[in-house]
Amino acid sequence: MKKLINDPDAFVDEVLDGLLLAHHHLLRSAAPDNRALVRADAPLDGKVGIVTGGGSGHLPLFLGYVGSGLCTGVAIGNVFSSPSAEQMLSATQASSGGAGVLYLYGNYGGDVLNFDLAGDLADAEGIPTRTVLAADDVASAPPDRAAERRGIAGIFFAYKCAGAAAERGADLEGVAEIAAAAVANTRTMGVGLSPTILPAAGKPTFELAAGEMEIGIGIHGEPGIHRGALETADAVTDRLVGAITDDLELVSGDRVAVLVNGLGATPLEELYVLYRRAHALLDDIGVEIHRPYVGEFATSLEMAGASVSVIRLDNELTQLLDAPARSPFFQQ
Amino acid sequence: MKKLINDPDAFVDEVLDGLLLAHHHLLRSAAPDNRALVRADAPLDGKVGIVTGGGSGHLPLFLGYVGSGLCTGVAIGNVFSSPSAEQMLSATQASSGGAGVLYLYGNYGGDVLNFDLAGDLADAEGIPTRTVLAADDVASAPPDRAAERRGIAGIFFAYKCAGAAAERGADLEGVAEIAAAAVANTRTMGVGLSPTILPAAGKPTFELAAGEMEIGIGIHGEPGIHRGALETADAVTDRLVGAITDDLELVSGDRVAVLVNGLGATPLEELYVLYRRAHALLDDIGVEIHRPYVGEFATSLEMAGASVSVIRLDNELTQLLDAPARSPFFQQ
Amino acid sequence: MNGTELRQLVDQALGVLEASRDELRDLDAAVGDGDLGITVSKGCAAVRTKLAALDADPTPGQVLRTSGASFAGGNPSTMAALVGGALLAGAKTVGDSGELDRQGAAAMLRAAFDSIMTRGKAQLGDKTILDAMAPTVDIAESSDIPDEDMLARMVADARTAVEETSALQSRRGRAAWVGERSIGHPDPGATAYLRLLEALFASARGTNT
């Protein structure tokens, strides 16, 4: 196990220690166990708070999107495990500026059950909450069961747009609507080339033979829709972008933003090879790329692979996407 | 070979295609083969240009540090190979605003020979040049042969400080002096947990058994000073930081900036575990951490591992480090 | 059974259950993310710690409430939230009474089952823990079955039910994403429930002899 760690059971806590030491100007702890963090200036009086959360092992997801123009707070679980409702409640309390709190996170059973419980507890304390689930992974369910899809890297666009809406003073319904619009217009598909090893388990979460790829893989190594011999970067990009443009029903004249995301071990260089092809494919069908993002936005520890996300933009989403934002991990 | 690439021989060119498509607002090509890039607004009239360069496979190094408050231009070689003198000359010409050009790059034979040649050619065209070599890798030579050391991730500090000096209008001597001061006060040491595979060669550049680590590894997989069983993150950090503080002769009251850098496949989470320990070690000896940087700043394709860099700051270097900077890969 | 007896039984049974960690991890890794082993081992450890810290002479309701709250937080996950919530719902039916009798146990189990069904939005046959629980709730409620046979019958029927989940396709949680590839593997959550019953059975027998 090629990992730079100490006690696997202390892994997440040590990560958070390091993070708070490094970024105390921008982030502060909102729970004695540090499993709830908020931006240093939270709560923002009179503004809607946005709380996200999920398992660890996906940096910069989730806590990397806590900052100005982004989320207000985050609850942090163990590697690939949901945070507890209690931790979510702590993040909620510290993020509440009196205008309610949006729960914006990925569609995973454990997270949903715990956030629902946290919402009940917040309600009892007089903090109104709404929930919007990111469910952008095209590979995880067919269009007629789109609500069952997993949330993966495309949640970045929802953070960016909803965060900008909250920052400019939209109310809870308004922020939730923006988040829902971003989610509804976002699709992602990934490819995995190697498995992930959980620090605590010490074994790969799945097997992938040398020279094999899994198209549609999830960010915990969930199986996708096709496993076969590794293809060229162009052929892989064709598969990913093809599935996305079909599902989004993109047509000539549409305006989009594109995110090419590395899953962990794949070099940044390779992500640009993918971007090159994605750009050409969208260009070919007359789709305008308003903004490209290339880098690691949602990882799966040391998994090799990548994903492509596309969001279709109307004028409002475009403005919100263009707004400034700043966290220790993302700046625009 | 778990790589998302097309033809290995076209790899770097395709990376550059993607990069120019994605970042044409910030970067432009200065050579027909795209192997010389400059910031979009280059040359800056009356300001010193800074040209860097080296082999590919290290993103965001080198081209990621071309931007405002950073370098002006870059020459881009194949994976782990020097660019040619001709390519360096193209970057030089496009970066020259009339106040001379600083060559700031890492101490590698091929790069030195080619940059020296490029300097001769630039001279013949009336562009004065100075050269400062980053040589921060403590593990690559003992203190009495410090000039022979390799340049690795610590070059970031030299870019940041020299770039800020050029931006505020220092002359060529002045920018070179700042770069030299940054280099003189910077030390780095790394650890490798797995080898790199060159796209064109298709084989690992060196062997490292499962469960082994190489302390002092270079960013092309050059051997270090100790190979042995993988230790805990804390024990590894103790080795790296210990070597650095010894070599820099850090004492209580010193002010530093710290960079914990991932070599490619190591998750960001693990880098924070290292930062946590590095922070504690420096704190223990009374050294003040003015700024931490944690992330991927100089990689070696998909190598697993990390490095720690420390720069000792005086007031001038502190100001320059704090100055704003922006490239597609780094923003402050 | 009073609260002290229940605490001792739960403590012992969870000690036994912890040994299923690797099996549950592997089962969950085959169709999900492999964390069920950790959920069960951390959850058991959390429950045992909190139970030990309870005052002397707790009520059965306190034991169940404490178990639910601490299992939910041990290693939060689908299973942790569902089982934690189920125990809290069960504790409610027990109330403040000092004794847990057969009827109380049956009502508690029914409430736990309903809680999981409601919160997880799952149906029988969706290949979840519910498929293993359903026959055991019936057994607990059936007045035909004597108290002393109850646990043994529950174990037997749960075992059959778990075996039958192999043939099903997962329709809930992470395993649903695997689609048809989930067929042929028993449901990890259902298996965890079976292992809990086996542990309770072994502990109860040990306690009673």
Add this chain to the structure above:
Amino acid sequence: MNGTELRQLVDQALGVLEASRDELRDLDAAVGDGDLGITVSKGCAAVRTKLAALDADPTPGQVLRTSGASFAGGNPSTMAALVGGALLAGAKTVGDSGELDRQGAAAMLRAAFDSIMTRGKAQLGDKTILDAMAPTVDIAESSDIPDEDMLARMVADARTAVEETSALQSRRGRAAWVGERSIGHPDPGATAYLRLLEALFASARGTNT
């Protein structure tokens, strides 16, 4: 030898030399970064392409200049820069003359050797290409050795010299970082030079018979 003959000889020899790619990669990987194979194969390909594009009847100087410039740019690296620069320096001594005779070849080789020594700041015994070149320059300059034996003697002495580099510790370039671990491996650059001489020898013999 006129420029057309030299061009043909170089073209053929580099075609042979390309076969050493994997060997040179492995040697360089053992003590350096493994790119020497690419440097040689890309460099050879670049030279052959540019030589083919030259006008008919080039001078020997033009052939050497073109070779140097294109080898340096093929896959830029230490070896590419040193060898490219060396060929340019050698081309200078040849000037515009239409024939390259023994004396001219010796002067050219000496200039090439000096160029590498100056630009690389290396000494004999530093375990570099210079250690293989040194005896061959002497052979070229020695009037005791007849023209027809020259290449064979150069190959023989270079081979011995390469073998002797194994015992040395690298003091220049990437291999110097390996320190004592470089002992026991022959120098990759010196080996590349030997392979070039062997290829020239084979091609010259093939051409002459």
